[in-house]
Amino acid sequence: MVTRRKQSHRGVVVLTMAAACVLSVLAVGFLGFGWASAGSHDTNATTFGLERMSSENRPEGEVSPETVQDKSNADMLAVEDVAEAASLQTASSRDVSAGIDEIAAEEEAARIAAEEEARAAEQRAIARADATRSEYYATFGSLPAGDVDFSVGREAFVAEWTERIDDYLFGSPLAGHGSTFAEAAWEAGIDPRWSPAISNTESTKGRVCFKSHNAWGWDQTHWPDWDTAIRAHVAGLARGYGFTISYSYAMRYCPPNYDNWYRDTLGQMQQI
Template identity: 50%
Template structure:
């Protein structure tokens, strides 16, 4: 019968890892005191992955924000262009009218001679003056629009150049992150295989996770595979959270979902708070999460920070010291099902 309550000594009625408060070794008081997890225990390669991944995320966010500004500027430019087209015709007509008036000698004397009375003279003068002022305003407005267009265009060009440079920096950061990630993962998988070979009867994790496909393809592939594995369990439909976190933190995407089987039969037997990993809070209780997805993301990040890329015998000893061989074998077997 599948033992899904996590890290249980077979000949004892005491649940040693998932059920007994204070004895759940995943981040428990006992283990933290005996062998505290420090930053120095993280491999330099894993730190490089995290740093370059963070740099890529930051650069990508900057490019997206800048692109949003560029799109808004494009809307403004489109409106300016439409107004410019309309004002070109109006300004041209205004300039022609002013030219004709001046060429034909329409001045103060002409208006006075041709006026029937002083009232008519004043009306005609105000009318012509208003036409001239209107024409002048049209031309001035056209000039201002043209200046605005040129200024906005120059700013847009500057922002575009900045966006291109940031996009290049983001691409470089991504390439560096992927290269560092692949190197770290290959070394970790090889070390795990070598370590497992020294333990009689221990299975060996394969290195079949393909990180070269890019983020989108990676997430889609592992979302589907993890969803298939968790189908029919309380954690059904959480594959994307696991897959996205695995990519972000450079962890084998099968590891955290498989631990949920070892520790809780995939969320069936839990202490509460969506904690399917037997993960204690270091204070004699258990960590709680707002959802399965929240727990998945936090747990994958924890594995990256405190364990490394994938399952090993030594990681099993650390996660569940009293029954690590069973914990390793069960978790590994479930990883191979995903």
């Protein structure tokens, strides 16, 4: 009986010791796991914190790979922008240059066309004067006041006869209108001395006009100014008479006193 109790007591002790050992092992395992977890958490926290601090608090002069890449991309974009702007500017300059060249070409073409037309008009005027002179020669045989050279061209013709007629009309109401007489004679193809000389015979160079600006006793006509009057009278001489004065023209122009009229007018023409 005593022996059985001892054995039973010994078994309880053994079981108790075994349970204690198991509990110890389990406790050590849990503690190790806790330490590992705590160490792992602390390591991650420390690492991430340093990385975050490194990213946020990096010195201004320090360059990261990401910064280098961003700067490289920005530089490439800047270069592309400059290249595009230069290309646009070149194209714009080319367009402007082309426009300027086109305008210059048009102006040059217009200038050449104007010069050609002026030369053609000059040749027509010379031909007209030659025809009128030839007709006069065919009718009357000679030029009583001498010939007038149209072949020198418009500019030289007008310059010469402007000066000569201005000298002749100096001090009269018609003074200063020599160019109008010369230009009108060139266009009409007649002697530029004829109309100024008639103005002296009929009105003493415009001093005594029976109608406004009518220095030639020309019907009942009047004009608003001397230039208009001069051009109308010269054109009328070319249309109704001919190249220059003649005795038969005097008979038509001033029937009552044609002899004196012819002599006086021819004498004035020879002074110009």
